[in-house]
Amino acid sequence: MVELRRVTINGNHYYYLFHEIRENGQFKKFRHYIGAQEPDNAMQQKLERDFMEDIKNNPDKYSPKEKQNIIAVLQQIMEKENYISEENFVRLSSELDIPLVNLVGVATFYSQFRLTKPGKHTIKICDGTACHVKNSAALRVFLEETLDIKSGQVTKDGNFGLEVVNCIGACARAPSMMIDETVYGKLDKKKIKEIIGTYK
Ligand code: FES
Numbered sequence: 001m002v003e004l005r006r007v008t009i010n011g012n013h014y015y016y017l018f019h020e021i022r023e024n025g026q027f028k029k030f031r032h033y034i035g036a037q038e039p040d041n042a043m044q045q046k047l048e049r050d051f052m053e054d055i056k057n058n059p060d061k062y063s064p065k066e067k068q069n070i071i072a073v074l075q076q077i078m079e080k081e082n083y084i085s086e087e088n089f090v091r092l093s094s095e096l097d098i099p100l101v102n103l104v105g106v107a108t109f110y111s112q113f114r115l116t117k118p119g120k121h122t123i124k125i126c127d128g129t130a131c132h133v134k135n136s137a138a139l140r141v142f143l144e145e146t147l148d149i150k151s152g153q154v155t156k157d158g159n160f161g162l163e164v165v166n167c168i169g170a171c172a173r174a175p176s177m178m179i180d181e182t183v184y185g186k187l188d189k190k191k192i193k194e195i196i197g198t199y200k
Contacts (some may be wrong), residue, residue: 002048006038014101014104015039017051029109030055033101070098070106073114074099083114119154121199123147124181128167130174139175140164147198159200 003018017032032051039047048097073092075082086108093100107113125143127136140151143162154161170176173185177192184195 002051004039006178013038016105017048018052019055027041030059031101033105060122062168070103071110074103074107078113082118085117114195116154117158119177120159122161122163123177123196124165124168125151125162125177126166126168126170126175128174130167130171131176134175136175139177139187139189139192143177143196144193146193150189160196 001019005016006013013036014032015036015038017034021028021030027114030051031053032047034047038085056107056199067197074084077088081088089100089103089107092098093103107115123143125136125140126163127140144150147160147162149155149160149162151162151164165178168176168178168183173183173188174186176183177187178184181198184191
């Protein structure tokens with residue numbers, strides 16, 4: 001089945017068709033960039049038919065050969081800027097002569113790449129097993145309400161970004177979170193509020 005997916009980079013939308021098959025026990029993913037406009041139903045059906053036909057005849061077209069190079073370049077940008085801006089995508093595309101669609105396709109495939117500007121402080125609330133059984137989900141909701149954002153977003157003033165992660169290596173002190181490089185454990189709502197206050 002083909003899915004229509006939307007990727008948003010710095011407020012701009014990019015639409016892809018996405019298809020996944022299992023072949024010899026491995027999952028193969030195919031992406032096809034279709035533009036910045038959401039297609040209507042008739043157009044979407046046509047695009048999906050063409051996409052499926054093309055995958056049969058030319059599967060490599062949707063698995064960029066330059067993938068390893070692209071990953072290396074994107075990692076460099078992440079090291080310097082901590083996210084990949086739309087300007088950087090466009091600049092790389094033209095300087096390296098790699099189609100924009102390939103760059104964005106690789107960047108959105110791997111969770112190591114961030115496409116939005118991070119907050120001044122990054123809060124990582126853990127929802128790994130040890131934290132989950134100690135009610136970390138309720139703490140995540142509390143953080144979202146306190147900061148007035150959802151996980152994955154940045155506060156309006158740019159001070160905090162919130163992420164949910166799997167384990168920060170502080171299971172013995174669960175439930176835990178990190179702010180930047182500092183780990184906080186044995187959390188409850190009162191303690192979270194106090195900690196947040198020290199970063200304002
Ligand atoms: S599961 Fe939360 S710190 Fe390990």
